[in-house]
Amino acid sequence: MRVLIVEDEPNLGQQLKSTLEGAGYAIDLATDGEEGHFLGSTESYDAIVLDLGLPEIDGLTVLDRWRKEGKVTPVLVLTARDSWSDKVAGLDAGADDYVAKPFQTEELIARLRALIRRASGNASSELTAGDVRLDTRSGKVTRAGEPVKLTAQEYKLLSYLLHHKGKVVSRTELIEHIYDQDFDRDSNTIEVFVTRIRKKLGQDVITTIRGLGYSLEDPDA
Amino acid sequence: MRVLIVEDEPNLGQQLKSTLEGAGYAIDLATDGEEGHFLGSTESYDAIVLDLGLPEIDGLTVLDRWRKEGKVTPVLVLTARDSWSDKVAGLDAGADDYVAKPFQTEELIARLRALIRRASGNASSELTAGDVRLDTRSGKVTRAGEPVKLTAQEYKLLSYLLHHKGKVVSRTELIEHIYDQDFDRDSNTIEVFVTRIRKKLGQDVITTIRGLGYSLEDPDA
DNA sequence: AGACAAGAATGCGTGTTCTGATCGTCGAGG
DNA sequence: CCTCGACGATCAGAACACGCATTCTTGTCT
Numbered sequence: 001m002r003v004l005i006v007e008d009e010p011n012l013g014q015q016l017k018s019t020l021e022g023a024g025y026a027i028d029l030a031t032d033g034e035e036g037h038f039l040g041s042t043e044s045y046d047a048i049v050l051d052l053g054l055p056e057i058d059g060l061t062v063l064d065r066w067r068k069e070g071k072v073t074p075v076l077v078l079t080a081r082d083s084w085s086d087k088v089a090g091l092d093a094g095a096d097d098y099v100a101k102p103f104q105t106e107e108l109i110a111r112l113r114a115l116i117r118r119a120s121g122n123a124s125s126e127l128t129a130g131d132v133r134l135d136t137r138s139g140k141v142t143r144a145g146e147p148v149k150l151t152a153q154e155y156k157l158l159s160y161l162l163h164h165k166g167k168v169v170s171r172t173e174l175i176e177h178i179y180d181q182d183f184d185r186d187s188n189t190i191e192v193f194v195t196r197i198r199k200k201l202g203q204d205v206i207t208t209i210r211g212l213g214y215s216l217e218d219p220d221a
Numbered sequence: 222m223r224v225l226i227v228e229d230e231p232n233l234g235q236q237l238k239s240t241l242e243g244a245g246y247a248i249d250l251a252t253d254g255e256e257g258h259f260l261g262s263t264e265s266y267d268a269i270v271l272d273l274g275l276p277e278i279d280g281l282t283v284l285d286r287w288r289k290e291g292k293v294t295p296v297l298v299l300t301a302r303d304s305w306s307d308k309v310a311g312l313d314a315g316a317d318d319y320v321a322k323p324f325q326t327e328e329l330i331a332r333l334r335a336l337i338r339r340a341s342g343n344a345s346s347e348l349t350a351g352d353v354r355l356d357t358r359s360g361k362v363t364r365a366g367e368p369v370k371l372t373a374q375e376y377k378l379l380s381y382l383l384h385h386k387g388k389v390v391s392r393t394e395l396i397e398h399i400y401d402q403d404f405d406r407d408s409n410t411i412e413v414f415v416t417r418i419r420k421k422l423g424q425d426v427i428t429t430i431r432g433l434g435y436s437l438e439d440p441d442a
Numbered sequence: 443a444g445a446c447a448a449g450a451a452t453g454c455g456t457g458t459t460c461t462g463a464t465c466g467t468c469g470a471g472g
Numbered sequence: 473c474c475t476c477g478a479c480g481a482t483c484a485g486a487a488c489a490c491g492c493a494t495t496c497t498t499g500t501c502t
Contacts, residue, residue, distance in 0.1 A: 110263040139389040152432025
């Protein structure tokens with residue numbers, strides 16, 4: 001699970017980062033609205049934690065822009081305790097949840113977990129590309145109707161590629177999403193699993209884009 | 222089945238908790254609206270019992286917020302006997318059923334059971350998979366017509382799997398629904414009970430999906 | 443006191459994941 | 473068009489984690 005934190009106050013930002021990393025999330029930290037907006041628009045996160053009081057661009061504006069761009073990533077907003085108007089405006093602008101400062105980090109983690117669960121819950125349980133079919137509910141994978149048995153890691157990898165089909169996914173991105181905590185970057189496990197998936201599902205399923213990463217093309221698209 | 226009770230009056234709250242625990246539910250008890258709302262938003266319950274007369278935040282407000290957050294957990298509302306307006310408002314705000322105070326605990330249990338059944342889309346009180354049959358009303362389990370004696374925890378575990386048959390259920394999910402909030406997460410009890418159920422009902426009933434969880438396949442489907 | 447259930451601890455076998463080495467291939471530059 | 477270098481693919485064995493069985497402790501109910 002990859003989470004973006006947009007928080008200008010350095011101490012709080014760093015603290016949040018380490019806490020959430022400890023909870024098993026991969027964290028990117030943006031220290032102002034500009035950077036936050038950019039990262040949120042270009043990278044793909046499972047959730048975003050957004051402080052409303054930011055320099056340069058206001059948090060609400062950032063949120064608003066994302067929504068206008070069609071981003072549906074769940075956003076958890078941090079507000080000052082008593083600014084009700086912030087809350088209301090935040091919810092209007094498309095925030096999915098809010099936490100008032102100061103807060104217990106446990107509360108933040110709990111809400112983040114709930115948010116991600118909720119968001120992934122209303123996703124359809126079937127992912128497909130060509131004749132490859134993956135049902136997230138039952139954890140079953142088939143190719144041309146034939147059931148294929150995948151191990152846990154193979155499954156996670158394929159599932160991530162399906163979630164981002166058509167897009168080039170870098171090895172780093174895969175590592176960040178499949179493993180929690182930071183993981184030895186120079187290791188070829190991803191390659192190993194790609195090989196294994198290809199063996200089970202066929203060579204043509206995953207395309208290698210040299211120097212960039214992997215991509216899963218959908219012939220239907 | 223895990224249920225949240227939001228009830229400010231300590232005696233009644235405790236009494237409800239023990240009664241429902243006796244009926245085989247895992248119970249979390251919140252004593253005010255704030256806490257209730259938080260737990261309801263962040264944890265996952267199969268149903269919620271909500272008293273409308275609460276300090277701090279009113280019960281109706283809590284309910285309303287949950288619904289606005291997109292929570293679909295069935296909620297059973299407790300109202301004073303004659304406050305019709307409460308009932309109406311409650312149903313408007315998204316309550317699924319109400320019980321007037323004072324009430325017979327049997328009635329509450331019955332309605333709760335009905336509520337959970339309704340929510341999970343089962344018209345009857347019978348859950349089946351292959352030749353395994355579980356009757357939620359009488360709490361009896363049979364395999365190929367032969368009655369099988371299960372202990373309370375074994376029953377809960379099996380019942381949860383039957384409610385979600387065909388789906389992969391992670392150990393965490395099982396723990397969250399079978400036990401209440403504070404429970405040692407790293408313990409192997411789930412495995413132990415799976416083993417015990419398999420011993421009583423046969424090896425083939427529960428399938429292990431390594432690294433992901435357990436699943437109960439329905440051969441009829 | 444005895445029986446039973448729940449949960450904790452332990453050891454073990456097996457399948458999975460990782461590592462490191464080697465082989466293959468693509469593409470840029472001569 | 474060929475060569476070389478870099479990057480990716482593949483393989484095999486080692487290390488590891490997972491899930492299972494079994495035993496033991498504790499607590500509860502009769």
